[in-house]
Amino acid sequence: MSLNARQSTESRQSEIIATVVALAAERNPAEVTTTDIAKAMSVTQGALFRHFPTKEAIRLAVIEWVETQLMANLADAQASAPDVLSGLEAMFLAHVKFIRQFPGVPRLVFAELQQPDSSPLRQRVQQIMQRYRQMLAEALGKAKAAHLIRDDVDVQAAAVLFLGAIQGLVMQSMLGGVSPDAEEPVLGVLRLYLASLGGKS
Amino acid sequence: MSLNARQSTESRQSEIIATVVALAAERNPAEVTTTDIAKAMSVTQGALFRHFPTKEAIRLAVIEWVETQLMANLADAQASAPDVLSGLEAMFLAHVKFIRQFPGVPRLVFAELQQPDSSPLRQRVQQIMQRYRQMLAEALGKAKAAHLIRDDVDVQAAAVLFLGAIQGLVMQSMLGGVSPDAEEPVLGVLRLYLASLGGKS
DNA sequence: TACTTGTAAGTAACTTATTACATACAAGTA
DNA sequence: TACTTGTATGTAATAAGTTACTTACAAGTA
Numbered sequence: 163m164s165l166n167a168r169q170s171t172e173s174r175q176s177e178i179i180a181t182v183v184a185l186a187a188e189r190n191p192a193e194v195t196t197t198d199i200a201k202a203m204s205v206t207q208g209a210l211f212r213h214f215p216t217k218e219a220i221r222l223a224v225i226e227w228v229e230t231q232l233m234a235n236l237a238d239a240q241a242s243a244p245d246v247l248s249g250l251e252a253m254f255l256a257h258v259k260f261i262r263q264f265p266g267v268p269r270l271v272f273a274e275l276q277q278p279d280s281s282p283l284r285q286r287v288q289q290i291m292q293r294y295r296q297m298l299a300e301a302l303g304k305a306k307a308a309h310l311i312r313d314d315v316d317v318q319a320a321a322v323l324f325l326g327a328i329q330g331l332v333m334q335s336m337l338g339g340v341s342p343d344a345e346e347p348v349l350g351v352l353r354l355y356l357a358s359l360g361g362k363s
Numbered sequence: 364m365s366l367n368a369r370q371s372t373e374s375r376q377s378e379i380i381a382t383v384v385a386l387a388a389e390r391n392p393a394e395v396t397t398t399d400i401a402k403a404m405s406v407t408q409g410a411l412f413r414h415f416p417t418k419e420a421i422r423l424a425v426i427e428w429v430e431t432q433l434m435a436n437l438a439d440a441q442a443s444a445p446d447v448l449s450g451l452e453a454m455f456l457a458h459v460k461f462i463r464q465f466p467g468v469p470r471l472v473f474a475e476l477q478q479p480d481s482s483p484l485r486q487r488v489q490q491i492m493q494r495y496r497q498m499l500a501e502a503l504g505k506a507k508a509a510h511l512i513r514d515d516v517d518v519q520a521a522a523v524l525f526l527g528a529i530q531g532l533v534m535q536s537m538l539g540g541v542s543p544d545a546e547e548p549v550l551g552v553l554r555l556y557l558a559s560l561g562g563k564s
Numbered sequence: 565t566a567c568t569t570g571t572a573a574g575t576a577a578c579t580t581a582t583t584a585c586a587t588a589c590a591a592g593t594a
Numbered sequence: 595t596a597c598t599t600g601t602a603t604g605t606a607a608t609a610a611g612t613t614a615c616t617t618a619c620a621a622g623t624a
Binding site: 188189190191192193269272273275276277278279288291292295315316318319320322323324325326327328329330331333334336337338347350351353354355357358359360 | 389390391392393394470473474476477478479480489492493496516517519520521523524525526527528529530531532534535537538539548551552554555556558559560561
């Protein structure tokens with residue numbers, strides 16, 4: 163493959179998505195222009211519109227890539243855990259690992275969440291997060307039924323706190339206070355979260 | 364005062380800040396233009412530049428207003444609590460109340476956090492959040508010394524989880540899953556957070 | 565040949581900021 | 595009081611730059 167070979171639309175779409183994710187790691191995703199994306203790909207700006215009809219379509223494809231990747235990671239983590247509570251723990255760590263691997267992802271999600279309610283993109287992100295929360299609530303319910311956590315745990319609140327705990331870690335690393343690869347804060351927060359559930363460690 | 368009376372720069376500055384905060388409650392703050400602000404104030408776009416030199420100066424003034432307001436609320440909450448742990452509880456509720464009063468605030472903060480590292484605005488937000496976290500860590504340290512919480516609590520992690528818990532609630536209400544005025548999820552998450560500290564309720 | 569992928573140039577719409585000019589208002593003066 | 599004058603606040607128009615998207619044309623590929 164020469165440096166500027168012609169590529170199929172399929173492979174260019176993947177390349178565009180990967181480029182947006184990569185750019186979002188360092189810049190404000192809302193300020194990433196089609197020219198920026200094209201330059202990073204060594205292609206002219208107009209070429210992008212051979213593979214996506216609009217910029218919004220690009221952003222939608224990016225969000226759907228994020229969903230697919232994250233959900234696959236979470237499912238793997240849950241599946242390879244011995245019990246539901248260990249599954250929650252594994253999902254927590256898998257989520258953090260995923261974000262560490264693609265630091266642009268939380269920025270992209272935040273950017274879409276800033277859109278007005280009517281935006282189809284925002285609704286998509288909304289749907290993803292609601293499903294995630296529901297999955298957590300179900301897992302927490304099972305853990306409660308199996309007496310792995312306190313039987314008076316509010317599973318809805320515990321699902322919100324799970325996502326909040328990850329968010330707090332994301333914010334902390336976005337603020338640059340600590341190296342994003344530091345493990346201690348992650349384990350510290352996870353331990354604290356598990357303590358809130360009253361699980362027997 | 365007639366409908367379109369002339370105003371002092373001082374009062375116009377306050378009006379501009381209030382307008383930006385109000386607009387941010389419904390739109391993406393990054394997409395709020397000087398024309399939007401001016402329209403909402405029934406003034407021409409150019410008039411804004413009689414009171415602020417640049418748009419960035421407006422955003423900075425908004426962030427500083429947020430800091431002043433939030434910190435005053437937190438200090439009040441902490442001061443009127445009988446002990447340190449109740450103080451943390453009061454700060455949690457005061458923060459949630461403040462956000463409920465000005466729903467645009469978290470969106471504004473997120474928007475500035477998306478800026479590149481070098482941006483003065485981002486650095487300002489960074490500074491505010493680091494101070495907040497440090498204040499929380501200190502309060503948690505005192506609570507630990509007073510045996511109000513477990514003596515093996517990781518105060519740094521507990522500070523991150525405090526902010527994360529609020530963030531989780533903010534996200535949940537931004538996602539519109541529930542009415543932002545609902546008290547139960549707030550209290551549920553707060554209760555869970557306190558449980559993670561092992562405080563005697 | 566027929567189709568897909570690419571380029572270079574162009575366009576309409578929009579954004580921040582500036583400019584020339586107008587007007588309210590406070591202070592000083594006849 | 596009545597009049598002048600200087601300054602702060604406002605408007606309308608527009609400059610200068612950026613953005614997403616289009617179009618005319620070229621070239622690779624089946």
